[in-house]
Amino acid sequence: xxxxxxxxxxxxxxxxxxxxxxxxxxxxxxxxxxxxxxxxxxxxxxx
Numbered sequence: 469x470x471x472x473x474x475x476x477x478x479x480x481x482x483x484x485x486x487x488x489x490x491x492x493x494x495x496x497x498x499x500x501x502x503x504x505x506x507x508x509x510x511x512x513x514x515x
Contacts, residue, residue, distance in 0.1 A: 469485035498505040 469481070470489070473482040473485050494505065495507065
């Protein structure tokens, strides 16, 4: 999504694509730091 936003130069698409990126960074940091963050609601939504 970031690549498409870069090619089309749409700022709203760039902002929208940062949401899953920020979530991925948060989940990665919580795994490395041992934080107790678990995306249970997202798992229920996807399964």
